[in-house]
Amino acid sequence: MKKIWERAGFLAGGIIIGTAGLKALTSRDAKKVYTHATALTLRAKDSVMGTVSKVRENCGDILSEAQDINENLESDEKREIVESE
Amino acid sequence: MKFSIEHESRRRIRVKVCRNKMTLVEADVLEYYLAGVEGVSKVRVDERTCCATIHHNTCKAVVIDALKKYNFEKYKELLPEETGRKLNRAYQEKLVMCIVKRTLFKMFLPASLGIAVTVCKSAGYMYTGIKTLMKGKIEVPVLDATAIGVSLFRRDFKTAASIMFLLGVGEILEEWTHKKSVDDLARTMSLDVDKVWAVRDKQEVLTPIADIKVGDYIVVRTGSMIPLDGKVVYGEAFVNQASMTGESLPVRKEADSYAYAGTVVEEGACIIQVEKTSGSGRYDRIVEMIEESEKLKSASENKASHLADHLVPYTLLGTGLVYLLTRNIVKALSVLMVDFSCALKLAMPISVLSAMREARGYGISVKGGKFMEAVAEADTIVFDKTGTLTHATPKVADVVAFGGNDRVEMLRLAACLEEHYPHSIANAVVEEARVRGLNHEERHSKVEYVVAHGISSVIDGEKVIIGSHHFVFQDEKSVVPEGEEKRFDDLPDEYSHLYMAISGRLAAVICISDPVRTEANDVISKLRSLGIENVVMMTGDSEKTAASVASAIGVDEYFSEVLPEDKSGYIRKEKALGRKVIMVGDGVNDSPALSEADAGIAISDGAAIAREIADITISCDDLYGLVRLKELSNELMKRINNNYRGIIGFNGGLIALGVAGVIQPSSAALLHNMSTLFIGTNSMTNLIKE
Numbered sequence: 001m002k003k004i005w006e007r008a009g010f011l012a013g014g015i016i017i018g019t020a021g022l023k024a025l026t027s028r029d030a031k032k033v034y035t036h037a038t039a040l041t042l043r044a045k046d047s048v049m050g051t052v053s054k055v056r057e058n059c060g061d062i063l064s065e066a067q068d069i070n071e072n073l074e075s076d077e078k079r080e081i082v083e084s085e
Numbered sequence: 086m087k088f089s090i091e092h093e094s095r096r097r098i099r100v101k102v103c104r105n106k107m108t109l110v111e112a113d114v115l116e117y118y119l120a121g122v123e124g125v126s127k128v129r130v131d132e133r134t135c136c137a138t139i140h141h142n143t144c145k146a147v148v149i150d151a152l153k154k155y156n157f158e159k160y161k162e163l164l165p166e167e168t169g170r171k172l173n174r175a176y177q178e179k180l181v182m183c184i185v186k187r188t189l190f191k192m193f194l195p196a197s198l199g200i201a202v203t204v205c206k207s208a209g210y211m212y213t214g215i216k217t218l219m220k221g222k223i224e225v226p227v228l229d230a231t232a233i234g235v236s237l238f239r240r241d242f243k244t245a246a247s248i249m250f251l252l253g254v255g256e257i258l259e260e261w262t263h264k265k266s267v268d269d270l271a272r273t274m275s276l277d278v279d280k281v282w283a284v285r286d287k288q289e290v291l292t293p294i295a296d297i298k299v300g301d302y303i304v305v306r307t308g309s310m311i312p313l314d315g316k317v318v319y320g321e322a323f324v325n326q327a328s329m330t331g332e333s334l335p336v337r338k339e340a341d342s343y344a345y346a347g348t349v350v351e352e353g354a355c356i357i358q359v360e361k362t363s364g365s366g367r368y369d370r371i372v373e374m375i376e377e378s379e380k381l382k383s384a385s386e387n388k389a390s391h392l393a394d395h396l397v398p399y400t401l402l403g404t405g406l407v408y409l410l411t412r413n414i415v416k417a418l419s420v421l422m423v424d425f426s427c428a429l430k431l432a433m434p435i436s437v438l439s440a441m442r443e444a445r446g447y448g449i450s451v452k453g454g455k456f457m458e459a460v461a462e463a464d465t466i467v468f469d470k471t472g473t474l475t476h477a478t479p480k481v482a483d484v485v486a487f488g489g490n491d492r493v494e495m496l497r498l499a500a501c502l503e504e505h506y507p508h509s510i511a512n513a514v515v516e517e518a519r520v521r522g523l524n525h526e527e528r529h530s531k532v533e534y535v536v537a538h539g540i541s542s543v544i545d546g547e548k549v550i551i552g553s554h555h556f557v558f559q560d561e562k563s564v565v566p567e568g569e570e571k572r573f574d575d576l577p578d579e580y581s582h583l584y585m586a587i588s589g590r591l592a593a594v595i596c597i598s599d600p601v602r603t604e605a606n607d608v609i610s611k612l613r614s615l616g617i618e619n620v621v622m623m624t625g626d627s628e629k630t631a632a633s634v635a636s637a638i639g640v641d642e643y644f645s646e647v648l649p650e651d652k653s654g655y656i657r658k659e660k661a662l663g664r665k666v667i668m669v670g671d672g673v674n675d676s677p678a679l680s681e682a683d684a685g686i687a688i689s690d691g692a693a694i695a696r697e698i699a700d701i702t703i704s705c706d707d708l709y710g711l712v713r714l715k716e717l718s719n720e721l722m723k724r725i726n727n728n729y730r731g732i733i734g735f736n737g738g739l740i741a742l743g744v745a746g747v748i749q750p751s752s753a754a755l756l757h758n759m760s761t762l763f764i765g766t767n768s769m770t771n772l773i774k775e
Contacts, residue, residue, distance in 0.1 A: 045182065046133075052181055053133045057099060060138060064094040071095070 088152050091136060098148055102135040111157060113168045118160045122151040132170075169268045176261040183257060187250050203246045207233045210249065223401070224394040231401065251761070258434040265438070281305075281312050282505065284356060289505070297359055306354040306505055307534045308676075310347065313359045317342045320355030320531065324348050354531065396429070396733070407744055419743040419753070428732045428761040433725060436768040440721040443771055447713045448704040456700040459683040461718035463665040466617050467656060467678070470624035470631075471510065471599060472671035473688055473708070474638065479510055479599035481517035482580050487573070487591045488566040495593035497523045499585055502542055502551055505532050510583060510597055538648075547588045553625055555646060557584040557591070565591045578629045605638045608708040615715045619664070623647045623655070623678075652678035669711065670699075686711070713773070720772035728764050735760050 024030060087103035102115075112132035119128040124143030130136070139148055190199060214230020217223075229252060236245035283292040284302040294312055297303065302318065305311050311324070323335035326348045335351045338344055344357050400420065408417035437454035444451055451457055468474050486492045500518030503511035532542045538560065539552015550561050557563045563586035565573045573591070576582060580596035602608075609620055622643040624631050631645035644651065652668075656678055659666050668675070668682035679685030680698045687699035703710040739757055742748045748756075 045178070048185055049178060049181060050133045052177075053131045053136075057131065057134060057136055057138060060097070061092040061094075061099060064097040065092075068094045 086155060086157065088137075093145065096142060097138065097140050098145060099136055099138045100152065102137070104135060107132040107135045109170050109174070110161075110164070113164055113170055114157055114160050115155065117164055117168075118155055119151065122148070124148075125151075132174075169265065172264055172268055176257065176264070179257050180254065180261075183250070183253055187246075190246075199246070200242045203242045203249070204237065206249055207237060207245060210252070223398050225397060228397045228400055247758075255434065258438065261434075261438065265441075299359055299361070301359045302356050303359060304354065304356050304505070305344075305350050306532075307350055307352050310349050311344050311357065312346060313357070314346045314361040315344055315357040315359040317344055317355045318358050320353065322353030322355040323351045325351050352534075354534070403740070411744070416744050416746075420740050428736065428757075428764060429729065432728045432732065432761070432764045432768050435765055436721060436724050436728065439769050440717055440724075440772055443773065444714065444717055447710060447717075449701060449710055449714050449717075450704075451701045453700070456684045457718040457721050459665060460667060460701070460715060461616075461722040463667045463683060463715075464617060465619040465621065465659050465664045466612060466667045466669065467621045467623060467652070467682070468640075469652070469668075469670040469675050469678070470622055470626065470634065473669050474605050474622065474634070475599040475601050479513045479581070479597045481513055481595055482598040483577075483596040485572070485576065485594045485596065487569050487593060490587075490592050492593070493521070493523065495585060496521070496595070498544070498549065499551055499583075499593070499595060502532055502540055502549065505540075510581070510599075513597055514583070514595060549585065549587050549592075551583060551585045553646070554582065554584060554627065557586050561586065561589070563589050563591055578627075579633070581626045581630055601634055601638055602708055604707050604709060608712055609639055611712045612715060615712070615719060617715070619659075621655070623652050650677065653681040656681045686714070717772055724768065724772065728768060731764060732760070 088100040089103055090098065091101050092099040107130075109132055112130045115137060116128050116130040119125055119130070119137060119139060124147050125139055125141045127140040129138045131138075141148055190202070194202070210226070210233050211230050213226045214234075217226040229248070232248055233245050236242070236248065281292060281294050281297060282289045282304040283297060284290075284304060285292075289304055297313065303313065303315070305322070307322075317338050317340055319340060321337065321339045324338050324344065325335045326345065338353075338355060344355070346361070404417050404420045407413075407420055411417065434454075437457070440457060441451050441454070444457075471479070481496070484492045484496050486495050496514070496518055500515045500523065504515045505511075532540055534540050535552070535556065538556035539550060541548065541550040541552075541561075543549070550557055550563070563584075569591075573594075576594055577596060580598050583595040583597055584591065585593045585595065612620070619642065620640045622631070622635055622638075622640045624634070624643070624645055625647060626634075626645055628645045631643050635643035644655070652670075652675065656666050656668060660681075660683070666682045667684045667686060668678045669686045669688065670676075670679055671688045675687075676698050679687065679700075684701060685699040686701045686703060688703055701714065703714065705713075736757060739748070739753045743753045
């Protein structure tokens with residue numbers, strides 16, 4: 001007897017989820033949520049791409065400055081040479 | 086516009102545009118403007134960060150000065166129809182997103198869901214694998230499918246997912262490579278034809294394309310691209326419409342037919358009434374046309390997958406063998422797990438992409454990786470003399486009149502007829518007339534072009550022909566006026582001769598001097614040292630002229646008085662002998678030979694059709710572009726082979742160690758991925774070091 005009630009409960013729950021739940025998922029408010037979620041994803045994507053570009057540019061900065069340092073070192077090492085006649 | 090200096094070092098400045106956002110066009114305009122500033126060697130404007138990175142070899146002040154003078158509205162005109170920024174952006178995004186997605190999946194997706202996603206994704210690979218197998222081929226898709234399938238079968242979903250990830254990245258890179266090369270080529274081509282022959286007051290006038298209005302009449306002839314959409318009102322032409330319809334056979338156009346912009350007149354001439362003016366999708370059409378010609382040509386597959394394909398049977402065989410010997414399925418599968426094809430598929434497109442980018446830096450655009458392969462393997466190079474070995478600008482040295490005609494009048498007449506054809510000798514005649522101040526009214530009827538022979542037309546009821554010795558004397562049966570045979574025989578040999586006959590009697594001989602490029606000799610010897618064994622020269626000139634040029638520049642073989650079909654015939658013959666042939670040409674008459682050769686190279690000043698058919702176009706001022714191309718191709722092949730050996734050797738070692746049980750599968754996988762990454766990054770560096 002208890003089992004039957006349990007089953008009936010599940011059935012009712014299923015019907016409610018199937019109708020009201022579907023309604024909720026397709027409602028105007030839900031659509032708003034989806035829109036915002038999509039916007040968020042797009043923003044996230046943009047910010048990821050922006051970060052990638054920024055990292056790249058900063059790597060370039062570091063590389064060029066490093067090259068400068070090495071060039072300076074090289075020119076420092078060049079000693080003046082005097083040759084006897 | 087305000088800029089803030091974000092970073093500076095000796096030869097590099099990074100400035101930020103003081104605003105939050107930049108459109109693609111704004112970034113493009115700034116990049117084009119800065120690239121044109123003297124002393125600036127490389128510019129990169131990123132629209133996402135609003136930063137311009139400027140590499141220069143002058144001082145900071147020059148760059149700052151240039152930035153001060155910048156004005157968006159003023160320099161907007163500089164921009165071509167397409168710049169490729171959108172394309173690069175799209176693929177960058179795809180690539181980064183692919184990596185981000187993978188990381189997120191790995192970090193946050195519950196294991197059971199991850200498995201479901203992996204299984205769903207693998208279905209596609211399984212399908213292509215089985216399809217390839219059904220065709221009786223054992224190629225990369227089969228290996229991919231086996232590796233993925235076996236991983237799934239062993240419930241090793243992580244490996245399956247990472248195989249698919251690497252394959253996906255490789256695919257994106259491959260597609261990017263291809264799209265980018267097509268895009269670059271199309272851009273250079275769409276910028277090209279900017280002047281057309283318009284009919285104004287019954288005369289043909291060379292007019293900038295921007296000045297053409299709807300309803301105007303324009304004339305298009307053999308070898309030219311139809312610049313604008315319109316209706317044919319007069320004439321007859323065979324037009325290659327592959328870009329529109331995919332049909333490679335030329336279509337006949339006559340009065341009332343519709344002609345489309347971007348299609349090419351293969352033979353004939355017609356007058357077109359313009360129905361749509363410039364700017365309507367010309368670029369897209371050219372892209373389609375190039376892709377079409379690629380499709381027609383891609384009988385052999387590109388080197389990257391070709392190499393990987395070779396490996397597939399061995400990998401499968403190895404797996405089977407290990408199983409037979411050890412009777413241990415885990416060890417056998419370790420062969421499959423260290424998957425060669427991932428590394429190969431990733432490293433090859435990167436190498437090719439990077440080589441093409443490098444080639445573009447030297448003014449060489451290549452339509453596909455396989456043509457660089459062909460150049461690297463080539464042992465025979467065929468030159469069309471005019472415009473390649475010689476300067477593209479021959480000069481009129483002398484005009485010798487016959488039959489009592491006036492020299493100046495003859496030159497005027499010749500120029501009048503020759504001005505309609507995009508050929509270097511024709512240009513010389515027209516130029517000479519212009520320099521001498523000879524104006525000419527268009528008083529002839531329709532001009533007919535006989536490919537590689539000459540042209541004919543009717544003036545005041547008399548038939549006038551201009552062309553080679555063969556055309557004028559054998560084909561048209563013209564004669565030298567009586568009593569002037571001696572003068573005719575005494576014509577100087579060092580010049581090329583252009584013969585003009587009126588009503589079947591020789592009227593004049595125009596002597597054309599076309600000096601050989603000074604670097605030709607050096608270029609040929611350099612090419613030899615890079616692996617070319619057989620240098621061939623083809624020319625429409627007489628035997629004597631050809632012989633003297635041939636000995637001066639040191640070619641192995643030369644052919645004089647050749648016709649277009651002879652050129653392609655020779656190439657076919659050489660190919661049948663098992664040689665790989667490069668053809669270098671510039672004109673309408675080289676087109677069949679260019680498409681016949683393994684790699685057809687067009688020199689940029691040539692006819693539009695030659696550039697469309699050619700696999701590679703070079704826009705350098707000298708012939709050293711050829712040497713650079715050959716060097717690059719050789720180096721590329723060397724790199725690809727090194728990668729190939731490196732990948733096989735290293736991973737082969739991993740397999741051996743795995744089978745022997747020395748290293749764990751997880752450390753093998755790590756080493757495998759590290760080596761792939763290393764080879765990939767290494768492949769991005771320049772091939773020719775400065």
